[in-house]
Amino acid sequence: MTSLWGYAFVHHAIMVGMITAVVAGAVGYFVTARNMGFAVHGLAEMGFTGAAGAVLAGVAPEVGLLSACLLAALAIGLLGVRLRERDVAIGTVLAFGLGLGVLFLVLYTRYATEAFSILFGAILAVDAQDVVRSAVIGALVLAALLLVYRPLQFASIDPAVAEARGIPVRLMSVVFLLVLALAVAEAVQVVGVLLIVTLLITPAGAARRLTAQPGLAILYSTLIAAGVTVGGIVGAVYTSWPVSFFVSTLSLLAYLAARLGARPARA
Amino acid sequence: MNQTPDSIAADRQIGAGALHAARDAATHPHQPGAAVQLEDASLAIAGRRIWTDLSLTIARGEFLVVIGPNGAGKTSLLRVLLGLVPLVRGRALVHGEVPRRGHPAIGYIPQQRAFDPEIPLRGRDLVGMGLDGHRWGISVRPAAHRARVDRILDLVGARGYADAPIGRLSGGEQQRLRIAQALIGDPSLLLCDEPLLSLDLHSQAVVVELIARWSRERDATVIFVTHDINPVLRLAHRILLLTGARWGVDTPDRMLTTETLSSLYGVPVDVVRHRDRVAVLGVDVGGHDPVPHAEHGS
Ligand SMILES: Nc1ncnc2c1ncn2[C@@H]1O[C@H](COP(=O)(O)OP(=O)(O)O)[C@@H](O)[C@H]1O
Numbered sequence: 001m002t003s004l005w006g007y008a009f010v011h012h013a014i015m016v017g018m019i020t021a022v023v024a025g026a027v028g029y030f031v032t033a034r035n036m037g038f039a040v041h042g043l044a045e046m047g048f049t050g051a052a053g054a055v056l057a058g059v060a061p062e063v064g065l066l067s068a069c070l071l072a073a074l075a076i077g078l079l080g081v082r083l084r085e086r087d088v089a090i091g092t093v094l095a096f097g098l099g100l101g102v103l104f105l106v107l108y109t110r111y112a113t114e115a116f117s118i119l120f121g122a123i124l125a126v127d128a129q130d131v132v133r134s135a136v137i138g139a140l141v142l143a144a145l146l147l148v149y150r151p152l153q154f155a156s157i158d159p160a161v162a163e164a165r166g167i168p169v170r171l172m173s174v175v176f177l178l179v180l181a182l183a184v185a186e187a188v189q190v191v192g193v194l195l196i197v198t199l200l201i202t203p204a205g206a207a208r209r210l211t212a213q214p215g216l217a218i219l220y221s222t223l224i225a226a227g228v229t230v231g232g233i234v235g236a237v238y239t240s241w242p243v244s245f246f247v248s249t250l251s252l253l254a255y256l257a258a259r260l261g262a263r264p265a266r267a
Numbered sequence: 268m269n270q271t272p273d274s275i276a277a278d279r280q281i282g283a284g285a286l287h288a289a290r291d292a293a294t295h296p297h298q299p300g301a302a303v304q305l306e307d308a309s310l311a312i313a314g315r316r317i318w319t320d321l322s323l324t325i326a327r328g329e330f331l332v333v334i335g336p337n338g339a340g341k342t343s344l345l346r347v348l349l350g351l352v353p354l355v356r357g358r359a360l361v362h363g364e365v366p367r368r369g370h371p372a373i374g375y376i377p378q379q380r381a382f383d384p385e386i387p388l389r390g391r392d393l394v395g396m397g398l399d400g401h402r403w404g405i406s407v408r409p410a411a412h413r414a415r416v417d418r419i420l421d422l423v424g425a426r427g428y429a430d431a432p433i434g435r436l437s438g439g440e441q442q443r444l445r446i447a448q449a450l451i452g453d454p455s456l457l458l459c460d461e462p463l464l465s466l467d468l469h470s471q472a473v474v475v476e477l478i479a480r481w482s483r484e485r486d487a488t489v490i491f492v493t494h495d496i497n498p499v500l501r502l503a504h505r506i507l508l509l510t511g512a513r514w515g516v517d518t519p520d521r522m523l524t525t526e527t528l529s530s531l532y533g534v535p536v537d538v539v540r541h542r543d544r545v546a547v548l549g550v551d552v553g554g555h556d557p558v559p560h561a562e563h564g565s
């Protein structure tokens with residue numbers, strides 16, 4: 001069993017998993033602070049359509065995934081669309097996108113495995129090139145977050161005063177959507193479109209139960225995301241059950257533990 | 268009533284709010300000492316007139332209370348001064364300059380509902396945003412930042428709960444933190460949008476006293492939008508009433524009369540004074556119920 005650790009694919013999976021977890025944990029903090037859970041779903045679904053379209057066109061699905069996520073983010077940001085659960089129009093467009101993706105894949109039935117990996121993740125199939133791409137995208141996301149950290153935080157939590165203080169609140173939304181698109185594309189590799197929440201929302205949701213200090217919340221969020229991702233990979237390597245199953249299970253457990261563990265009382 | 272700054276007395280001629288009185292002020296030259304000047308200022312939002320030909324000079328150190336029914340454009344007036352909304356006509360000056368976003372001399376307390384109880388933020392983080400939240404990157408001098416935040420927290424008496432999750436604090440505690448956030452930039456002009464909304468009487472008194480003290484000690488100008496005049500009656504140098512169709516500005520004694528208010532509202536109202544309190548009967552003076560008001564356009 002331990003011999004599995006000698007395989008390059010396990011190393012690649014761990015590396016991509018760690019990078020993704022750090023990205024998802026940090027971005028997740030802002031997703032929860034901005035109440036953007038629905039945008040995460042939306043971008044992931046558009047990403048699926050893009051990946052499926054890429055397969056149909058004979059392009060690498062990663063390229064389709066990434067460009068569809070970025071395009072959707074740009075469109076949402078520039079049109080100033082408000083992503084709310086209640087919004088029937090957006091929900092309908094997204095469902096249409098998913099339907100289109102399904103059609104693309106059925107037209108090319110030999111790509112059923114591609115569909116499965118986009119929907120549920122394929123972290124154990126990543127190669128050295130994927131590691132490099134993940135690292136580049138991850139560095140880009142973290143650099144962007146670091147650069148806009150204070151104004152993004154201000155605009156996310158206190159938009160009325162942030163605007164008055166001269167922060168370009170709209171620009172911050174667009175920047176964050178683009179960052180989110182990159183993070184979604186990363187996380188899809190690990191847990192797939194359908195389980196995206198498990199990396200991009202749950203760890204941050206657990207972390208905010210543990211602390212109200214933003215810096216610490218981001219740290220906890222990335223640690224939890226890293227823990228469940230590595231745990232998921234290890235679980236899958238030993239059992240040959242899907243990684244996504246383990247990641248989502250561990251994520252749920254982390255969330256429950258954080259909920260049950262007392263939040264810091266008033267100082 | 269407080270002492271009225273000299274320069275305010277000169278501006279009283281705007282009088283009890285007839286539209287015509289406003290014409291005089293329009294020909295006033297720019298007053299160098301004025302904190303805020305509005306000259307024939309008109310505002311329309313989405314093609315709808317909000318207020319028209321508003322002319323008003325607010326002196327440095329003046330405490331101006333703004334009242335008026337919901338939708339009369341009180342919040343919009345503050346947004347004009349913050350440089351967030353352009354006038355359709357006339358001109359507005361803040362410290363002699365055209366309003367611009369991020370003016371460092373302005374402290375702003377927005378009309379705000381309570382924070383989400385789950386929000387991952389402490390009171391000191393909110394206050395810190397007022398200091399350097401608009402800067403790029405992350406804080407490079409956390410010790411100096413912290414010291415300044417602590418100083419202002421002490422000033423408003425919020426140090427004791429500054430490390431607790433802000434969403435778990437009471438409305439009064441949250442409002443103290445908002446005041447600290449507005450004061451940390453050392454403002455000489457404070458724009459307060461219904462800061463007493465849904466606070467209990469004790470918290471209302473605390474909030475009013477904090478703002479009044481800042482105004483007194485720093486000679487800071489205060490524009491205070493409120494739905495209830497009584498908590499600020501003894502501090503108000505003048506009251507500005509916006510009713511949509513008309514507006515008027517004058518000292519509380521002259522403004523809060525049955526005749527003046529009836530003519531401004533265009534319907535008969537009764538002003539009843541009982542000891543230190545004033546009740547206006549027959550019309551909504553301000554944002555009526557202390558109900559959280561949805562932010563526009565956010
Ligand atoms: N961004 C906006 N879009 C559309 N209408 C707005 C916007 N902001 C304000 N309004 C309208 O302008 C009027 C004045 O609003 P406001 O200044 O908030 O009034 P007040 O603060 O006195 O209640 C209201 O009728 C409001 O509906």
Ligand SMILES: [Mg+2]
Nearest residue numbers: 341342378560
């Ligand atoms: Mg208002």
